Amino acid sequence: MALSDVLGRVEADAEKALETLKEYCRFPTISAHKRAQPETAAFVRRLLAENGFEAREYPTEGGPNVVFGQMIVDERKPTLMMYQHYDVQPVDPLNEWKHDPFDPTIQDGKFWGRGCGDTKGNLIMQLLAVQAWRAVEGRPPINLKFVVEGEEEVGSPHFASFVHANKEILKADGATIEGGDHLHEGTPKIELGCKGILYVEMVSRTASVDQHSSYAAIAPNPAWRLMHALMTLRDAKGRIKIPGWYEDARRPTARELRFLKSSVFSSQALKGFWGVKEFIGGDNDFELLKHLIYSPTCTICGFVSGYIEQGTKTVNPAVAKAKIDFRLVPNMKQEKQLAKLREHLKAKGFGDIELLPAAEKLESAAISLSARVVKAAIKGSVDAYSREPEVWPWSIGASAHGFFNEVVGVPSISGPGVSYDGSNFHAPNENIRLTDFVGGTKHMAAMFAHL
Ligand SMILES: [Zn+2]
Known part of the structure; x- marks a missing residue:
């Protein structure tokens, strides 16, 4: 009453x-x-x-x-x-x-x-x-x-x-x-x-100064190096290739999925907002929603190196940088995942790439x-x-x-x-x-x- x-x-x-x-x-x-x-x-x-x-x-x-x-x-x-x-x-x-x-x-x-x-x-x-x-x-x-x-x-x-x-x-x-x-x-x-977030800047430095690109036959290129390192992190479908990455990730329970089944989530609406033609993982709304919620992500938020202004500049740059955000699902913790990333890069021969984690503390x-x-x-x-x-x-x-x-x-x-x-x-x-x-x-x- x-x-x-x-x-x-x-x-x-x-x-x-x-x-x-x-x-x-x-x-x-x-x-x-x-x-x-x-x-x-x-x-x-x-x-x-x-x-x-x-x-x-x-x-x-x-x-x-x-x-x-x-x-x-x-x-x-x-x-x-x-x-x-x-x-x-x-x-x-x-x-x-x-x-x-x-x-x-x-x-x-x-x-x-x-x-x-x-x-x-x-x-x-x-x-x-x-x-x-x-x-x-x-x-x-x-x-x-x-x-x-x-x-x-x-x-x-x-x-x-x-x-x-x-x-x-x-x-x-x-x-x-x-x-x-x-x-x-x-x-x-x-x-x-x-979800939590692990945000890292990755820096590849292969020289102390930029060089004339005619030396590229013998001088290392940091942009290629960083790209090769990034290619080892994720496959084309979004699956993260770092060993043990998914180990701690919480899995869906039957009850959670029952609630999600009745969701009115619409991928069509999102495609319209963003002008995107196709999503990763098909076009079944329930499957996409499940993927959206339960999948950890690895996203290149930005990548810079060398010259990208008007006209041409034949340069072999000294440094390349990328900012990467990893969205972590519950039970995955920043520090542990960062250690796995470090270990993986070292094992793949990219130990020289500097990792600078951001101060974000949202787990x-x-x-x-x-x-x-x-x-x-x-x-x-x-x-x-x-x-x-x-x-x-x-x-x-x-x-x-x-x-x-x-x-x-x-x-x-x-x-x-x-x-x-x-x-x-x-x-x-x-x-x-x-x-x-x-x-x-x-x-x-x-x-x-x-x-
Ligand atoms: Zn806000």
Whole structure:
């Protein structure tokens, strides 16, 4: 009975919450430019306090403050942790925006503004869910915690040390990371973890200076050398040839596949967006989705060497560089895979190629379908949308899950959330649909009741 009143309350108060979201989105919190971080952190702390949370800011060594808030209603009840970030991506190219990115606007059933989907809208949605419970029942049915950092969009360089130093306060029975998407037709989606990423620069240097290319008959060429090394990493079908690469990779379970079978994933739509004729692995949508989620990848993100400007320049370059990203599925860890890559190159005679791993620390992580936080999110979806959500075993991108379900030991999922597949994250015209904002809030409020 109470839950339907709470969901009704969400509907009634959504407009007011969207006004708060406008205020929040007016802060130009671009972490890449270190903009507006202190005032945004203070705004988030105040918002939490106004909504009944004990809230404070934690300084980080050399980074912006992390905001932490908690509402303990009853020590015997379960606790849900919600992770968010208050920073956003840069807004260039500015001339492609239909509205000022930092002067949010509601138009055509959508809320437009930088950060509304990624991820300021999710914090406001979660607070609206809390408000609705407080209005109807005096308090939410479970204990709640928030942790909101200010550097996610630049790879969370100071968040790991915060987590390691504050494991105790981050303890909970389940966590949600940022928010979740909706598919185009409105089905909500949750993900039970994320892939990790190993990003390395590979450098081949065969001389200290460039040479006239007439010496190429006897002088080594670093571009050829690097290409030969790269050819040993992957075959034409995308299969990675480094020995033992797949050893730790988690395999699909029958239950996971049952959820994926009912997915409305469409490869045709993606082909249309990108102008791609054919995907690797055929054209059966289920097989492609399985491949997309369960396959580790090895991608040449960029390759440079020698002369590529106008006209000709006959040069034998001294150096060639490639940037490679390896997406790792759960159970594959950066350090171990990096050691396998090193070993492989040495064994193939490419020990001279320098490997420079990036500082990215986002590891793969995923939990099982039977975790209570997953069950709560699925039941909440039935209350809010009258249907089960689309459930992916993990997201294909990297995210903060590892900090929670591996460092602190809190099972985490992505979702419920306010965005959809047309939200334009990191791009011009970021937007969310108002129906997804209301739906996501109801989903969250109902999930509280099921944890
Ligand atoms: Zn982002």
